[in-house]
Amino acid sequence: MFDTLGFEPDWFGLLGREVLRERRAALIAEACAWSVGLSDRPHHLRLRGRLVATGSTIGDRAATGQALSGEEDGRLELGDARPGSFQDALNAVDADGTVFADRFDREVIEPFVQETCVLAADRARRTRPGQWAELLDDLGEDPADVDLAGVVRVGEWEEPLRTEAEHLVLAALGRMPLLEVESEGLPLSLVRAAEAATRAAAAAPAPTGREPDEGLAGALFLALAAVREAGLAAPVPPEDAGRLLAVLGEQGLEPGEVTGVLRHLPLAPGTADRVAALLPDG
DSSP states (O other): OOOOTSSSOOHHHHHHHHHHHHHHHHHHHHHHHTTTTGSEEEEEEEETTEEEEEEEHHHHHHHOOOSSOSSSSSSSGGGGOOOOOOHHHHHSSSSTSSSSHHHHIIIIHHHHHHHHHHHHHHHHHHHHHHHHHHHHHHHHHOOOGGGGGHHHHHHHHHHHHHHHHHHHHHHHHHTTHHHHHHHHHHHHHHHHHHHHHHHHHSOOOOOOOOOGGGHHHHHHHHHHHHHHHHOOOSSOOOOGHHHHHHHHHHTTOOHHHHHHHHHSBBBOHHHHHHHHHTTTTT
């Protein structure tokens, strides 16, 4: 392996692969957690160039072993997936035609690999001071004030590790049924939902400081994901109440669940009342 800076062999690239393989279990856990909620999404296919809803959910089709991805979308390297498997779900498309694999790369693979490279840089600094000093000298970095993430970006070590990370995930989960992967990821997904709720509360205080009811944890996870993926402003203003309610409905939340999660979402004053008024019983 050779890097773009002329090191032969690319000792840092090899170190990055070593750290990534040490973190394999964490990567698989993050992949499982990310998958939670996929089965509740409406299923779409592209037929003759037009994106259409099939009238069932991804989970309904996965449970009966039906193919989730079509021939007109998806990635070629994922095209031999077992119907209803995690790999098949990655190759399916969402309501706006985006392949789920693209979202997975953006939301899981890229941040995980970036973090892995930073950890590798920190290890190199501690355990290989001579090579680390030479690397910084070639990059023109000041050892006394070095930005590890910046070193990683300049060295361009992330791209090959992304491919490696994708292979690790597919080797572990690719042929597993989507519903089993979701089940494995549920505990960590609830932790991530709680972390997201904490961050949202810090950015925009919620109407109350109460913790979400345990029974609403799954609904809150889906609600937070919906707000994030819809690109809604944070806190969500009252004028976006209708759009917020629509995206929550697309995630499969019932009116009672919507009412329960509102106080835990990053909403501007008046937005919760506006959403409640728009509910069927509002």
